[in-house]
Amino acid sequence: MISKSSFNGVIVRSTFTITEEDPKISESKAPASELSPGVDSIKLTIKESSKSERRNLMRGTFAGSASPKVNQSKNCHICGKKFKLGLKYTCKICLQAVCGEDSQKKPFGDNPKKRRICNQCDEAETRQIVREELKENLERVHEELRSAKGCYDRLNRERFDKTAKINEFEFIKKSMKAQHEQKMQKLQNQLDEEKQRSSDQRISIENLEKTISNLNLSKREWSEKCEAKKNETEEWSKRLDLLLERRNLLANQAEHLEHIMDGKVAIEELEKRLCSKCKKKVFHNNQECRSDLSMVHYQSSDTQKIV
Missing domain, CATH: 1.20.5 (Single alpha-helices involved in coiled-coils or other helix-helix interfaces)
Incomplete structure (x- = not known):
């Protein structure tokens, strides 16, 4: 992809390519807390490499090779125009002869001092900056993806565990409900039996009370009759005793008279x-x-x- 960006008022052409996500990174299931040390080390490595490249550019090289000699050409290295008096400039990075249109003064890298830099070096620096930003953005996106995937996996595991617990609780709830209903039915049956037994006992008690009342009346009547018969018997017994005494007395008198009659x-x-x-x-x-x-x-x- 080719894009144009404005950098300190100069149009810069930059070319960069966005590659697909690494399947190994996308398939990683480690949470962000476990990946943060590795991400920090990668960021530190990228920053160190970018600083090293900028230092190499400041020394006049892009790949760490030996610095080239100053070009003594009379034509612009970029556009090929011949230089006029006072219009020849030298890039402080690549040491090539360039014209004023293809170069500009600006700070480069970490050095705030302005230097003459050709557009090619500026474009290379811009590409390097954009590349670093893209790398950082990709790393941040990858980190966010890893964190999101780890969070998703964690939430999925929690959801699975909670679903299993909910199913277990539902099973326990159904079992306890069935047992409770059985116990309630059993208690209701026992209560009905006790009510029936209590009703039968109440009826039996009422019958017994009636029978006892009748027996008490009969007992009272028979007691009165027995008392009357007892009194009558005692009276007849007294009469009998008197009669027996009288009989004995008369028998004695008769015996005495018989003795008298004999003589x-x-x-x-x-x-x-x-x-x-x-x-x-x-x-x-x-x-x-x-x-x-x-x-x-x-x-x-x-x-x-x-x-």
Whole structure:
């Protein structure tokens, strides 16, 4: 590519070529922080080489060869015109004879002092400067590309890691959600069973309370009946005891009377032998004994019926 640039008011033609990016550099995956020492060393090398070339140009050479002798030609080295009086100049770089149109005074390299320099040397210097700038720009672009690629790779790795973590978290979330739903369903089933069991128990308790209440009523009624029967039994027991005592008493009296009857005598004979006063007593006692015997026989029959 051929371009024209203005350098201190002089039109300069420069020729340079932009090559494709080095595939090794483009395929590099190292981050900018790891490549910065190498880039700095390359920049330092380029600066040193440019300074060396400028020093060689100042000494009158472009490739470090021996300085040429001053050209004593009468024609301009660039345009070929013949010099007139006072119009011949010598380039301080290449030491060639040049005219005023093809040369100019200007500082060259790191030296601020103005010197007569031909347009060819100026163009060569300009090309060298442009080449250095292009190299620096290319290095900067390469560095930015390497940094961007390293940043892209880092972000891609981070994205991959984060995506893997997100997928893992999603899997864990789904698993925990499924387990939670199973546990909730299990707890709901247990709760329903407990509610049903509680309802059945409540119904059973109500039935038992009703049964206990009925039993308490029955118990109270039977207690009252038992108490009445007990009182009645005690009363009959007392009566029976009295009857038994009476029976025993009458039995003793009957036995006593039987003993008396066994030893009795004929009433006619006894009546003949007793006085009137004694007769009354004897006959009166005899009638009472008979009435007592008849009463004992009646009461003993009633007692046997009761027993």
